[in-house]
Amino acid sequence: MNKVIFFIAFLVISNVKAQQNIFKDKFDDAxxxxxxxxxxxxxxxxxxxxxxxxxxxxxxxxxxxxxxxxxxxxxxxxxxxxxxxxxxxxxxxxxxxxxxxxxxxxxxxxxxxxxxxxxxxxxxxxxxxxxxxxGYNYNIPNYIPNKVNDQTYERYFQLINEEEKKLNYDNLSLLEKLKIDNNPQYLDFLININADILTHVSTKDKFEGADEAAKFYHxxxxxxxxxxxxxxxxxxxxxxxxxxxxxxxxxxxxxxxxxxxxxxxxxxxx
Structure with missing residues (x-):
């Protein structure tokens, strides 16, 4: 039993060490x-x-x-x-x-x-x-005929629309709104809906969605x-x-x- 506990502890410690910085990457006066x-x-x-x-x-x-x-x-x-x-x-x-x-x-x-x-x-x-x-057009999926689409774009916005209703953002206090605006998951979501999700929209051998997303990164x-x-x-x-x-x-x-x-x-x- 003690060996099992020791082994689990070893794995946990090893995993923590693996996630630590391996070299200094910030200036002292950052x-x-x-x-x-x-x-x-x-x-x-x-x-x-x-x-x-x-x-x-x-x-x-x-x-x-x-x-x-x-x-x-x-x-x-x-x-x-x-x-x-x-x-x-x-x-x-x-x-x-x-x-x-x-x-x-x-x-x-x-x-x-x-x-x-x-x-x-x-x-x-x-x-x-x-x-x-x-300028860039995040509505470009509406203007691409014959697009190759795995339905990710449509399914994602369906998911988000359902979740936004639960969030009830418009009825929150100002402080609660700003807490959501600065939540790491919400910030990732903003990058996704404004750019990354467009990589799922294109025609064969072309990159219309990705190229439009790149403009926003730019x-x-x-x-x-x-x-x-x-x-x-x-x-x-x-x-x-x-x-x-x-x-x-x-x-x-x-x-x-x-x-x-x-x-x-x-x-x-x-």
């Missing part, structure tokens, strides 16, 4: 990054949107409660989903908010509602946009390149706020990067 996903709180051109009144005082109060939680991370730099050519205007608007947090925005988004407030509470003075616009890797062009200083701590699909890609990029050290958002979403 930059802490809180990479945070959200739905778009204002107008969005995205195909899917969440019903959220950005001008409602109660909603704004709830957003600021979340901002107070996140501010415990103490970021020194804020990153948002706008293009770099807007950075000068963005920095100016943010500076005005720091002087007067009661400033009224006509159509505030998660940037004005959440990112600015996190930055204010953290005394962060620098803010940058890293978005990069590229956009996100360019956004990541925009991030890498920012001049970070020793001691900087970075808060990134973007639509959760971009968050999902950035988690993958930064997990492998020697430069960044991801911080678990659930340390602050309590």
């Amino acid at each position: 930059i802490p990054v809180l990479n945070f996903g959200t739905f778009h709180m204002g107008f969005t051109s995205d195909a899917n949107s969440v019903d959220f009144d950005e001008n409602d005082k109660k909603n704004q109060k709830e957003v600021h409660k979340i901002a107070k939680m996140i501010a415990e991370f103490k970021p020194t730099i804020i990153i948002v989903e706008t293009t770099p050519d807007f950075n000068e205007t963005l920095q100016k608007e943010y500076a005005e908010y720091l002087k007067n947090p009661k400033i009224k925005f006509k159509n505030p988004s998660e940037i004005e509602l959440l990112a600015y407030e996190v930055g204010r509470l953290s005394s962060a003075t620098r803010i940058y946009g890293i978005d990069h616009h590229m 956009r996100n890797i360019r956004m990541y390149s925009n991030l890498n062009q920012i001049d970070f200083k020793p001691g900087d701590r970075v808060f990134i706020l973007m639509g959760a699909t971009h968050t999902a890609y950035f988690n993958n990029f930064m997990k492998r990067s020697p430069k960044y050290q991801l911080v678990d958002p659930f340390l602050y979403l309590k």
Whole structure:
């Protein structure tokens, strides 16, 4: 009996060791990054949107409660989903908010509602946009005649539609919504529905779905390149706020990067 227990213990220990890092892959001064996903709180051109009144005082109060939680991370730099050519205007608007947090925005988004407030509470003075616009068609399966299809695409969306009903996302509180948006399984799901599932749709000897999915990967890797062009200083701590699909890609990029050290958002979403 003791031999059996010892053997099981040996297998468990061996398995744990097999999963440990085999070499150092992060710089000693790797930059802490809180990479945070959200739905778009204002107008969005995205195909899917969440019903959220950005001008409602109660909603704004709830957003600021979340901002107070996140501010415990103490970021020194804020990153948002706008293009770099807007950075000068963005920095100016943010500076005005720091002087007067009661400033009224006509159509505030998660940037004005959440990112600015996190930055204010953290005394962060620098803010940058890293978005990069590229067109792609994730509805391409509807436009491919005579496609070779193993039904994975159709079956997957049938499964997801059933599960989304159980999730009842629209009726959750803001905090509960953001916990879902940053759940690792949900982030993987976002990459799948926006790109990977398209690899199951093509015509013989062609790659229509895969090529379209690659465009979305292309956009996100360019956004990541925009991030890498920012001049970070020793001691900087970075808060990134973007639509959760971009968050999902950035988690993958930064997990492998020697430069960044991801911080678990659930340390602050309590």
